[in-house]
Amino acid sequence: MAEAQLTLHQVNVNVAVGETSRPLLKNIDLTVAPGDFVTVLGANGAGKSTLFNAITGDKPVAAGTITLAGEDITRARPEHRARLIARVFQDPKMGTAPRMTVAENLLLASRRGRRLTLKSRGLKARMAEFQALAKQTTNGLDQALNKPTEELSGGQRQALSLLMATMEEPALLLLDEHTAALDPHTSSEIMTLTNTIVQQEHLTCLMITHQLEDALAYGNRLIVLQDGQLVADYAGAQKAALTRADLLQYFA
Amino acid sequence: MMSLGVSAIGQGLLYGLMGVGLFLTFRILDFPDMTVEGTFPLGAAVTVAAITHGVSPLLATLLGMLAGMAAGAITGFLTTVGKVPVLLAGILVMTGAYSVNLRIMGRSNLSLLNKANLFGTKFLQALPPYFDSVLVGLVVAVVVVTLLILFLNTQLGQGFIAAGDNPTMARSLGIAPARQEVLGLIVGNGLVALSGALIAQNNGYADVNMGIGVIVIALASIIIGEVLFGELTLSQRLIATVLGSILYRFVLLLVLKLGFSPNDLQLISAIVLAILIMIPAFEHRFKVRRVLKNGVKRNG
Numbered sequence: 398m399a400e401a402q403l404t405l406h407q408v409n410v411n412v413a414v415g416e417t418s419r420p421l422l423k424n425i426d427l428t429v430a431p432g433d434f435v436t437v438l439g440a441n442g443a444g445k446s447t448l449f450n451a452i453t454g455d456k457p458v459a460a461g462t463i464t465l466a467g468e469d470i471t472r473a474r475p476e477h478r479a480r481l482i483a484r485v486f487q488d489p490k491m492g493t494a495p496r497m498t499v500a501e502n503l504l505l506a507s508r509r510g511r512r513l514t515l516k517s518r519g520l521k522a523r524m525a526e527f528q529a530l531a532k533q534t535t536n537g538l539d540q541a542l543n544k545p546t547e548e549l550s551g552g553q554r555q556a557l558s559l560l561m562a563t564m565e566e567p568a569l570l571l572l573d574e575h576t577a578a579l580d581p582h583t584s585s586e587i588m589t590l591t592n593t594i595v596q597q598e599h600l601t602c603l604m605i606t607h608q609l610e611d612a613l614a615y616g617n618r619l620i621v622l623q624d625g626q627l628v629a630d631y632a633g634a635q636k637a638a639l640t641r642a643d644l645l646q647y648f649a
Numbered sequence: 650m651m652s653l654g655v656s657a658i659g660q661g662l663l664y665g666l667m668g669v670g671l672f673l674t675f676r677i678l679d680f681p682d683m684t685v686e687g688t689f690p691l692g693a694a695v696t697v698a699a700i701t702h703g704v705s706p707l708l709a710t711l712l713g714m715l716a717g718m719a720a721g722a723i724t725g726f727l728t729t730v731g732k733v734p735v736l737l738a739g740i741l742v743m744t745g746a747y748s749v750n751l752r753i754m755g756r757s758n759l760s761l762l763n764k765a766n767l768f769g770t771k772f773l774q775a776l777p778p779y780f781d782s783v784l785v786g787l788v789v790a791v792v793v794v795t796l797l798i799l800f801l802n803t804q805l806g807q808g809f810i811a812a813g814d815n816p817t818m819a820r821s822l823g824i825a826p827a828r829q830e831v832l833g834l835i836v837g838n839g840l841v842a843l844s845g846a847l848i849a850q851n852n853g854y855a856d857v858n859m860g861i862g863v864i865v866i867a868l869a870s871i872i873i874g875e876v877l878f879g880e881l882t883l884s885q886r887l888i889a890t891v892l893g894s895i896l897y898r899f900v901l902l903l904v905l906k907l908g909f910s911p912n913d914l915q916l917i918s919a920i921v922l923a924i925l926i927m928i929p930a931f932e933h934r935f936k937v938r939r940v941l942k943n944g945v946k947r948n949g
Contacts, residue, residue: 476824
């Protein structure tokens with residue numbers, strides 16, 4: 398087996414409640430191989446988003462280590478980790494700059510995690526490339542390259558967020574219920590696009606979802622969080638054999 | 650009457666720099682920076698004091714601008730490192746700057762009588778009355794706006810816009826919004842201080858109270874530009890702000906012509922700004938923008 402892409406070793410995250418602190422994540426051990434597409438399930442408050450926030454550095458870990466692409470990132474600042482980690486949020490508004498155009502957003506994302514200099518942004522030279530990229534979404538995004546993103550539909554915005562997150566092939570892609578705010582039709586379109594891109598680019602990906610069908614249909618591995626602990630981990634054939642009923646027991 | 654109009658254009662251009670400086674924080678980064686009420690007189694005080702101590706007007710003007718940038722950096726430090734809410738951080742620096750300005754000038758009003766200043770060159774003085782301020786204002790405004798437009802189209806400039814537009818997204822792309830905030834405060838207050846330095850030289854004195862209400866003037870410039878010109882690109886909006894500043898000077902001229910006392914100007918400025926800001930709330934009901942646009946077309 399190839400070397401691990403992401404490793405969490407005995408990770409604990411606490412939240413302060415008045416004088417005391419309450420654990421949000423308890424001794425999480427997780428190893429993800431390169432190219433793994435892991436769906437993350439769990440009830441509200443189980444610690445799914447906290448897991449993502451610990452990986453991105455938005456929540457400090459109390460104990461344990463996080464290693465990504467061979468680098469110990471446990472104490473690295475979120476801006477530094479952005480070079481390696483891309484994230485798509487549930488709210489389509491979170492992933493794009495509303496007053497900037499689609500092309501400007503793509504241009505920003507193409508320089509993810511790199512130093513900003515006083516060199517000209519060089520937008521014109523990349524328009525053809527962005528056009529081709531946007532065409533992949535098949536929802537008219539390529540016709541809207543010069544539109545401010547606030548004028549896009551939720552589906553277009555989320556497709557753009559997904560392109561922005563994946564265009565520089567991040568070491569880790571985090572999808573945080575990224576289709577939950579969309580209507581069923583658009584949601585399945587975005588899910589299909591997600592799967593295509595993740596397979597094409599061989600991305601390592603964690604996806605939080607509440608849609609059991611999506612959790613079953615996509616990915617090669619499935620983990621379940623309960624009360625801040627990792628309570629189940631199905632991979633390969635084991636995951637393929639799972640049914641809706643198997644998963645429902647974790648939400649009883 | 651003619652020369653009053655020319656004077657209004659000159660003053661509008663010089664005050665327009667302040668509007669452009671505030672635009673960076675108010676419109677791009679999306680927070681109101683009260684520091685400007687302290688940095689405008691700070692730029693004036695430093696420049697006038699330096700000139701009275703024998704420094705060349707050009708260098709003195711640059712010193713005034715640098716002082717404003719330093720004050721902006723302090724507000725930036727308070728709000729990003731010290732976690733002081735940005736509105737309060739601005740008020741703190743503005744309040745502290747009052748005492749600093751008195752120290753720098755040694756008194757509350759410092760005259761430039763018989764001293765050299767940027768407007769005192771032979772060439773400028775040979776021009777018809779008030780054309781000196783128009784020419785200087787025009788040159789500085791063109792240089793500043795051009796540099797800002799170039800900056801906004803660099804990689805850093807795009808990161809700056811993104812940080813104001815969506816800090817969460819900026820952070821997820823590796824852009825630290827706090828750094829952009831400090832950058833905006835430094836550059837913005839530098840321009841506000843530059844505006845103060847030029848206005849003081851044009852008026853022939855610096856006064857410790859000249860900062861009172863300037864944020865209202867700057868906001869009015871920005872919002873007049875927006876109300877009049879509507880949908881524009883970011884670069885065009887910088888130019889609209891300068892034009893808004895000139896138009897605002899004509900509004901004041903009109904108000905004085907109507908017989909109001911200069912003492913009433915602060916109240917009138919506040920009322921004008923309040924009405925302008927309320928326009929979008931009423932716009933769809935009364936189609937105010939169209940009425941305003943038509944009014945402008947008919948009058949000139």
